[in-house]
Amino acid sequence: MVPYTQVIGLALILFVLALALVLTRRSLLALLAGVQGVFTSLCLALLGFVRMHAAGGGAVSEAYGFALIILVVAAAELALGLSIGVAFVRRRRSVNVENASVLRW
Amino acid sequence: MMLEAVAFYAFACLAIVSSGFLLVEGRTPLSASIALAIFGFSVAGLIQSLGADLLAILQWLLSLASVAVLFVASLTVSGLAEEEFNLPPASRVMVKLLGVVAAVCLAGILAWIVGGSFGELAGEAELPGSQAVAISLYSGWASPLHLLGLLLLVVLVGSVVLAKQRLD
Known part of the structure; x- marks a missing residue:
C-alpha cells in the first residue's frame, strides 16, 4: 500500500508545477490549464489526507463528498472561464491576459 | 498490493512529466491540450490506484470534458493563440534555466519523500466503498x-x- 505521505508529497509537486504554469504564462488557455491542474492536485492532496485520517481510525465518507464538490467546482470554473475567454478573444482579438486590464468593458 | 504501488508510481511519473511538459514546452494550444489530457488521465489513474473508485470515475469524466472543451476553445482562437503562447526568445533561455533548477529541486523533494523515513505508513487505511x-x-x-x-x-x-x- 502506498503511504499517504507519498500521496501528499506528489500532490504538493503537482500543485507547485501547476502554480508555476499560472504564474509564468500569459496565455488565457495556459492559465486555465494551470488552474485546472491546481484543482486536480488539491483533490489528490485531499485524498492523501483522507488516507491519513483513515489510518487514525476516523470516518472518511464525508471527505469524499467534499472531494466531489471540488471536482464539480473545477468543472464549473473551467466552463465559465472558457466562455469568458471566448468572449474576451472576440472583443480584443488576443489571448494575452495582460490585455485584460479592466474588469468591465 | 504490489500492482497498486507500481501503478501509483507509474502514474505519478506520467503526471509529473506531463505537467512539466505543459509548463516548459506546451507552446501551441494543441500540444497543451494533449499534455493536459495526459495529466488528467494520469491523475485519474492515481486516484484509481489509491482505491477511490467513484472519484476516479469522476476525474476521468472531468478530464475528458475539460480537454474536449479546451480543444474546441483552442480551435476557436487558433492563429491568435499560437503566436502568443510563445515566450520572447530572450526570456525563453532564462525560463529553461529556471526550469532545470526547479526540476532538480522537485526531484530532490521526491527522492526525500520516497526514500526517507518520512514515507513510513502509520497503519492500513480502509477507504469507503x-x-x-x-x-x-x-x-x-x-x-x-x-x-x-x-x-x-x-x-x-x-x-x-x-x-x-x-x-x-
Whole structure:
C-alpha cells in the first residue's frame, strides 16, 4: 500500500508545477490549464489526507463528498472561464491576459 | 498490493512529466491540450490506484470534458493563440534555466519523500466503498448536492450567454 505521505508529497509537486504554469504564462488557455491542474492536485492532496485520517481510525465518507464538490467546482470554473475567454478573444482579438486590464468593458 | 504501488508510481511519473511538459514546452494550444489530457488521465489513474473508485470515475469524466472543451476553445482562437503562447526568445533561455533548477529541486523533494523515513505508513487505511459514499452524499450532504446541481445549471446558462456572438 502506498503511504499517504507519498500521496501528499506528489500532490504538493503537482500543485507547485501547476502554480508555476499560472504564474509564468500569459496565455488565457495556459492559465486555465494551470488552474485546472491546481484543482486536480488539491483533490489528490485531499485524498492523501483522507488516507491519513483513515489510518487514525476516523470516518472518511464525508471527505469524499467534499472531494466531489471540488471536482464539480473545477468543472464549473473551467466552463465559465472558457466562455469568458471566448468572449474576451472576440472583443480584443488576443489571448494575452495582460490585455485584460479592466474588469468591465 | 504490489500492482497498486507500481501503478501509483507509474502514474505519478506520467503526471509529473506531463505537467512539466505543459509548463516548459506546451507552446501551441494543441500540444497543451494533449499534455493536459495526459495529466488528467494520469491523475485519474492515481486516484484509481489509491482505491477511490467513484472519484476516479469522476476525474476521468472531468478530464475528458475539460480537454474536449479546451480543444474546441483552442480551435476557436487558433492563429491568435499560437503566436502568443510563445515566450520572447530572450526570456525563453532564462525560463529553461529556471526550469532545470526547479526540476532538480522537485526531484530532490521526491527522492526525500520516497526514500526517507518520512514515507513510513502509520497503519492500513480502509477507504469507503461507493455504497458508503452514496449513503453519505444522500444523507448528510443532500443540501450541498442540490446546491451543486443549481450551480451547474447557473454555469450552463452563464456559459451560453457569455459565449454567444452578441453580448448586448
